Amino acid sequence: MIEIKGLHKGFDGTPILKGIDAVFEPTITSLIIGQSGSGKTVFLKTMLGLHQPDSGIISFNGKSTADMSINEKRQLKQDIGMVFQGSALFDSLTVEENVMFPLKMFTKQSKEEMLERVNFVLNRVNLVNSNKKFPAELSGGMQKRVAIARAIVTKPKYLFCDEPNSGLDPRTAIVIDNLIQEITDEYKITTVINTHDMNSVMEIGEKIIFLKDGYKEWEGNSNDIFKTDNEAVVNFVYSSNLFKKVRKLYQDE
């Protein structure tokens, strides 16, 4: 479980996160939504320790990161998997080497054991026969799969995904979303996903946090979100004409 209390973060005097509280629980896929520039990526990276928070508490499993020793932090990082907005695969390594990298770095497994685990996770994300390819030779959707495979190869307790389906066609996006949700459920992971994709919200929105101007504006699930009359959420959800039409039909009934 991850608990966030009063999290503030700014850059060069400009506040970006202005006091956010949130709780993320195991086996649940939590979504952070909000407009571009609302601070989703900054929020995620601050939770991960890539940005130093200005104030506030971030605790993993009841222990605040501020109170952790260097060793505890290192240990925590091995329990975290992250899928970046642009996949962030290592260009100079093949698919297999990319996924094997965290194992090579942090475990004492033999080459065979590592390969077995790598093939298992690649299989799990439905990516076979691409082991020897380089990231540049893969489509965007395949790169995302490799990134997910690399993130889960060390059996993390926490999985963070920054817009895992941006730049993908709607069908592939749903496949990736469902894959993340299945993995979350199967391995009892605490998963946090950044997205601004309404399809994801409908498909996998077990818990949704809506960010606006650095505040948590709204919290709920995928059923609530279509019923709420929070103006900012309504504007966000019904920003596309398709959804506006659906809403109108719904209200006319």
Add this chain to the structure above:
Amino acid sequence: MTYIKSIGAYAIMLTSVFRRPQKRQIFREAVFKEIDDLGIKSIGIVAFISFFIGGVVAIQTALNLEDPMIPKDLIGFATKRSMILEFSSTFVMVILAGKVGSYITSSIGAMRVSEQIDALEVMGINSLNYLVLPKIIATVLFYPFIVLLAMTLGIFGGWVAGVVTGLFEQQDYVSGIRIDFDPSLIQYSLIKSVVFAFLIATIPSYFGYYVKGGSLEVGRASTNAVVWTIVMIIISNYFLTQMLLS
């Protein structure tokens, strides 16, 4: 003010770089890969330039020696001296600063803007240590050999120039090379090359690691990195020469 800040940031970077590698096996592989990328792949251009510059220095000296009172073996002597003292270390290292420096900045910068460095950090890897230390070890170990190669090929280039142009006798050239042989000068050049190798590995890494923005900024950072590496080589050359030779 910004310069002082940058120098401070560079120094802080070095403290993260000089840590014990997290996995020795991976570190060793990385060092060999960097020796290949930063060293072996530069041998061709260094050999080519050294050979021809050696030839040109010999020809220039020969053409400027019209006074019959000046002994002909001065040609070999002058070529040897300029190759060993300045060309092989300073000049060759400036060329490597351009070639290798821009490569280092753009490869690390590309990793920064595509979040690959963040990916390393999230895994719990000290990214500076992982990316920069193998480059330092590779260049500091390997560039002295490149410098020795440049000396040898430069002097050889001068000899070949004599054979081809007929401007001077080969015996004169060879005896010129033998005059006043002083191994401490070679040592001086090698010490310089180690310092320059360190600058070539670290300054471009600094520019690449802290780049912000996209590919345009990476390009701009590469140019700045090369300029600053060359400036620092020239400045430290001045001080090293004072320290080592006077």
